Amino acid sequence: MVKPSVLLYVALYKPYDVLSQFTGEVGQRTLGEIDLPQGVYAAGRLDKDSEGLLLLSNDGPFIDRLIHPKNGHPRSYLVQVERVPDDDTLDQLRKGVTIKGYRTKPCKVELLKSEPELPPRTPPIRERKNIPTAWLRISLTEGKNRQVRRMTAAVGFPTLRLVRESIGKLTLGNLLPGEWKMVSTDDIL
Structure with missing residues (x-):
């Protein structure tokens, strides 16, 4: 796997009734409807019927560290x-x-x-x-x-x-459903 030249970390307020992925079945709402940076994917999940902070990144090792159960963030x-x-x-x-x-x-x-x-x-x-x-x-x-x-x-x-x-340390802040902002690893852990 080739490491991306620019590592991205995105804090998103995932709206209710949107899957935490970019593809879904016909009629399902997904992250694909939100204008997010290319190449990021969800670090963990929020159910379709849940909302709030979802972290997306193209930094696979960081995501693995963040969501691995042994780390207990x-x-x-x-x-x-x-x-x-x-x-x-x-x-x-x-x-x-x-x-x-x-x-x-x-x-x-x-x-x-x-x-x-x-x-x-x-x-x-x-x-x-x-x-x-x-x-x-x-x-x-x-x-x-x-x-x-x-x-x-x-x-x-x-x-x-x-x-x-x-x-971790990252909070939803003033984001509204569907809004996102760039963050750093220092904002998260």
């Missing part, structure tokens, strides 16, 4: 859940829960006192008048498939909206 998510979890439930999440036969590693979980300032989601989440919602900040050092959604479901609080706000 923190990733933080803003998570809107159905109903308001109590302290015992939050402690369950912090200690780790069993999902699909796997025990998640301990993580940081905070119940936010107010709704975070985020751009509206299109389409908006389904609202149910008689069921309150709460926002959590969950910080993980691992990234199993759909892990945050499975964790909140396992303790009885389904995820309604999921926004990744940081990877």
Whole structure:
């Protein structure tokens, strides 16, 4: 594999309902609809129904280092859940829960006192008048498939909206869905 002459690192606010890849099935929205620099690809994934910070790069060794489970770089998510979890439930999440036969590693979980300032989601989440919602900040050092959604479901609080706000030191900042900016490795690790 030939190393690119210019290494690129891109922080993108991946919109809801967009795959974390450049190709998809007919009718699927992909990163191909966003005018990104040529030759970059996603460092890790965000599910189609999740949004927020996605790092893209053409630096394969750096991506491998960033996403390899042994390195345990923190990733933080803003998570809107159905109903308001109590302290015992939050402690369950912090200690780790069993999902699909796997025990998640301990993580940081905070119940936010107010709704975070985020751009509206299109389409908006389904609202149910008689069921309150709460926002959590969950910080993980691992990234199993759909892990945050499975964790909140396992303790009885389904995820309604999921926004990744940081990877390592890199934060979403003021980016809006579909916007991106160039960053450096020093911004990330």
